[in-house]
Each structure stands twice: as structure tokens, then as C-alpha cells.
Amino acid sequence: MLSKVRLGVVAALLASEWMAFGALAESTQTTSGNLGAHLAKLVEAGYVEEEKIFVARRPQSRYRLTPKGRKAFLAHVAELQSLVKGTS
Numbered sequence: 001m002l003s004k005v006r007l008g009v010v011a012a013l014l015a016s017e018w019m020a021f022g023a024l025a026e027s028t029q030t031t032s033g034n035l036g037a038h039l040a041k042l043v044e045a046g047y048v049e050e051e052k053i054f055v056a057r058r059p060q061s062r063y064r065l066t067p068k069g070r071k072a073f074l075a076h077v078a079e080l081q082s083l084v085k086g087t088s
Helices: 004-014 021-028 034-046 067-087
Strands: 048-057 058-065
Touching: 004 021, 004 034, 004 048, 004 058, 004 067, 021 034, 021 058, 034 048, 058 067
Parallel strands: none
Antiparallel strands: 048 058
């Protein structure tokens, strides 16, 4: 999970139950194509769950962090904190 975009996606999903694709694109300030590629990798890894729904008869993809994704993110943060403590 070293990509800046992937970290941004996971960080955005930490604070919400579900997030629409458009909201994630806005939050991460990335293009739809780039975000779609990163989301595909996160879904494939089991870190993010994807759901396709209809809102006002229009298709919408929304995403949420899985327990596995939350655990991986927290482990990454702990590792970063450990590195910071080691250099102080």
C-alpha cells in the first residue's frame, strides 16, 4: 500500500461507511481512470469492497474499507510511527 493515491483512498474510506466513486475522485484529486486502476488493485487485495447500485435510476459505484484493509492501514501507520521513533 505504498501508492499515494491508494493511501489517500484508504484514508478517505476510514471516515465513512461507503463512499461514491465521484466523492473518492474528488477527495484524492485524481482522474477517473487513475482512481479506477488503484481501486481495482485495492479490491483485488481484499482491502476495499465495491458495490454497484442505482441512485435515481443511474448506476453508481461505491466503496468501503474492509476489516482486512483497516488492519493493513493501521499496521502501515504503526510501522511509520516506529520508523519516526527510531530516527528521533
